[in-house]
Amino acid sequence: MKVGMLMVFQNFKDQITDTEAYQRDMHIADLAEPLGFDVLGAVEHHFNSYAMAPDGMQFLSYMAGRTKTIELMTGAVILPWWDSPLRVTEKMILLDHLCQGRALFGIGHGLARREYDVFGVDMGEARERFDESAEIIIQGLESGVVEADGKFYKQARTEVRPGPFASFQNRLYSVAMSSHSVPKVAAMGAVMMCFAQKPWEEMTDHFGTYRDLYKEHHNRPAPPPICVDFLCCDESGDRAQELAREHMSNYYVTVMEHYEMASNVFDNVKG
């Protein structure tokens, strides 16, 4: 099993300045490699202190310059927010050159209406845009050539330079939280990523479906999924539990707010 650390860049209730929040999280990220973590990840979120991480590929390039061995994972690039699959292809290949092949490409389609609104993208198109964009980018990462003639993205055949550092075939990850996503992630040969949103027992079916479909499509066993959860450490167990309760509840509140989960935002959204 590999263990990673995922950078979120939250400024909880704006209690400190953004500069202080960044300095704090840059310090934490610096600890990942010396503490022995296998992977350092970075989310993508915009316009809010919930997670101040506008370009994970850019932040991971910074960390590429500060590390030697740790794998660097986008967790995730939110494809429908990037107008140009070509840009994402260029940027992932650039990151891979900068870290000499340590990049892991994680993708997702995002869930926060407030971020979709600012980018001027209809959240009802999220899945379709994600599927189309993912296919273009994955092909571009392998071949070094981007070409598209889809519903949302058109691109005349274009060579990306620098060209690929190495194949991303075994370095592809995709968020899969719902019964809609799982079959697609399995079909595209990506490693399934899940966040702790409900008890893991309720995800058992998803993992099973993923394994079955992956085997069916690719004729080999599925790689182990990536599970993202909170971990709270302290020398005292009681104290660790107390800290976990406080911080996880606080974080949960920000999730509820950011995604407007208590509202009816999702009632009319497809997929």
Place this chain on the structure above:
Amino acid sequence: MKVGMLMVFQNFKDQITDTEAYQRDMHIADLAEPLGFDVLGAVEHHFNSYAMAPDGMQFLSYMAGRTKTIELMTGAVILPWWDSPLRVTEKMILLDHLCQGRALFGIGHGLARREYDVFGVDMGEARERFDESAEIIIQGLESGVVEADGKFYKQARTEVRPGPFASFQNRLYSVAMSSHSVPKVAAMGAVMMCFAQKPWEEMTDHFGTYRDLYKEHHNRPAPPPICVDFLCCDESGDRAQELAREHMSNYYVTVMEHYEMASNVFDNVKG
């Protein structure tokens, strides 16, 4: 006088692999701070071995992680190639947090039709797009808020997070190669950047105009311009001259090819 090094990432005539070219240039960039250069710059160019530098802000973030004191300059971000001034604002502020205020924001409007074509942007709109985008971004970098209702760019009022690390007011640079550009660069209060395209004597008028107009607009003397030229060093003067002749001629050929300067591309382009 400050002295800088500008990274271009050329793979001349594809004589080596892109990976080798990147490793070589990453090594050179690493030398800039210990050798005492004041500024490290990075161009933006796409789709060609002429200059394989799709995201200068991302490359400089890598260098932010590897340096402590050197200033990091985009030379330049080609604004009309970025659909979203909001993204550029986010990315420059992110870079500034990562390097703790060492970022210099250089902008330009690009000249290679082949790059405009791939991005699907009419080169005839280059200047107008540049002017509109620059205004949105410069305001966004200062206020942390992006808002636009222009001909090309529309954006509802949006707060960028993380917010600004510090003001970019004295860290703004703009390429000005033509008599059209100079007055605009002076008006926006940017430092004028020029590349060695013709003998410097022929640029004297431009520098004079820049100084006069800057003083007129901002009621203080213009900062010294940035001149980008080739420098070839060797222990033997003769050998340095020989090397310069070889490498500068080779580079000049790639410039002619990349910008299609021997063709009639520019006959019908505005501005």
